[in-house]
Amino acid sequence: MSVLVTGGAGYIGSHMVLELLEAGENVVVLDNLSTGFWWAVPSSVTLVKGDMGDEALVLKTITDHDVTSIIHFAAKIVVPESVADPLGYYLNNTAKTRQLLECAVKGGVKNFIFSSTAAVYGDVSSEPVAEDNELTPVSPYGRSKLMTEWMLQDTAFAHGLNYVILRYFNVAGADPKGRVGQSTPNATHLIKVACQAALGDRSSLDIFGNDYPTPDGTCLRDYIHVCDLAKAHMDALSYLRAGGKSDVFNCGYGIGLSVQEIVNVVKKVSKVDFKVNLSPRRPGDPAAIVAKADKIRDILGWKPEYNHVEGIVQDAFAWEKHLKTRNDV
Numbered sequence: 001m002s003v004l005v006t007g008g009a010g011y012i013g014s015h016m017v018l019e020l021l022e023a024g025e026n027v028v029v030l031d032n033l034s035t036g037f038w039w040a041v042p043s044s045v046t047l048v049k050g051d052m053g054d055e056a057l058v059l060k061t062i063t064d065h066d067v068t069s070i071i072h073f074a075a076k077i078v079v080p081e082s083v084a085d086p087l088g089y090y091l092n093n094t095a096k097t098r099q100l101l102e103c104a105v106k107g108g109v110k111n112f113i114f115s116s117t118a119a120v121y122g123d124v125s126s127e128p129v130a131e132d133n134e135l136t137p138v139s140p141y142g143r144s145k146l147m148t149e150w151m152l153q154d155t156a157f158a159h160g161l162n163y164v165i166l167r168y169f170n171v172a173g174a175d176p177k178g179r180v181g182q183s184t185p186n187a188t189h190l191i192k193v194a195c196q197a198a199l200g201d202r203s204s205l206d207i208f209g210n211d212y213p214t215p216d217g218t219c220l221r222d223y224i225h226v227c228d229l230a231k232a233h234m235d236a237l238s239y240l241r242a243g244g245k246s247d248v249f250n251c252g253y254g255i256g257l258s259v260q261e262i263v264n265v266v267k268k269v270s271k272v273d274f275k276v277n278l279s280p281r282r283p284g285d286p287a288a289i290v291a292k293a294d295k296i297r298d299i300l301g302w303k304p305e306y307n308h309v310e311g312i313v314q315d316a317f318a319w320e321k322h323l324k325t326r327n328d329v
């Protein structure tokens with residue numbers, strides 16, 4: 001019995017693979033290496049290089065490795081990019097997941113854990129948002145993921161697949177042991193970009209908008225450590241295997257931090273007063289998005305271990321420093 005991790009060579013997927021190995025699971029990774037890295041997959045794990053839209057390859061992988069559970073990370077994730085290239089997002093995130101789901105059904109897979117996003121909620125108030133909130137995504141990225149949630153729910157109902165949908169808030173940080181981290185060269189994540197500015201890899205950091213209806217005018221987000229997120233998937237897997245009912249859960253801490261606050265923490269941790277510019281709003285950005293985070297704790301028994309922003313920034317900064325020493329990234 002194996003767990004198939006799509007996107008397992010990418011940022012979150014690579015942390016998931018380590019977590020699964022530590023739990024003694026058999027793991028197979030499917031990744032087209034468009035943004036992931038072969039070296040992020042431990043040598044003990046089979047890495048199938050290919051696309052989740054390649055039905056023959058996916059079905060063969062499911063059969064060859066006796067895959068009973070799929071954890072599906074492979075996706076495009078950059079909100080402004082989705083505004084510029086909506087069809088690319090609907091192809092990659094929605095249409096190709098449809099192919100993956102068809103293979104899951106044909107291959108008799110039992111459990112499916114899907115990486116969804118807080119972006120499905122759209123422009124909410126700064127109050128924490130619960131899973132049953134209205135879903136009105138404001139970006140093609142959010143819509144591509146919401147369409148996939150619906151497709152998964154319909155497929156599960158028709159074919160007896162069990163699922164957990166995890167709606168990620170802002171994922172950040174890196175493996176505290178320094179094995180993997182966010183390595184995409186042109187990543188746009190705030191904490192990563194700020195760490196690069198602190199290390200002099202960028203001349204400055206732009207704050208996109210300081211006229212939002214938030215306490216300091218900059219956007220509020222709920223930043224979650226990538227290792228706590230990987231742990232949430234382990235809890236979801238155990239829950240489904242124990243017969244838990246298919247469901248949707250927010251993955252966040254319920255703590256809203258502004259862009260300005262994050263910049264201040266990165267300056268404090270790095271001890272570098274890097275240059276910050278005030279820039280216009282970025283298309284597709286909601287003003288605030290913070291998780292109501294009790295359902296996942298109550299039902300999946302999830303217990304976050306890294307819910308301190310300074311620790312998240314320390315791990316992200318350590319990984320960014322490490323990346324500078326490598327010539328394969």
Ligand code: UD1
Pocket residue numbers: 077078079117118119168169170171188189190191193205206207208209219220221259282285289
């Ligand atoms: C992130 C995720 C998205 C997830 C969403 C949930 C990424 C790439 N995207 O989007 O998958 O669905 O969280 O909330 O991780 N900012 C700046 N300057 C910068 C970079 C960012 O001011 O150089 C601001 C943005 O305008 C935004 C905040 O920082 O207000 C966070 O941006 P970012 O890290 O790109 O993540 P999201 O767009 O929130």
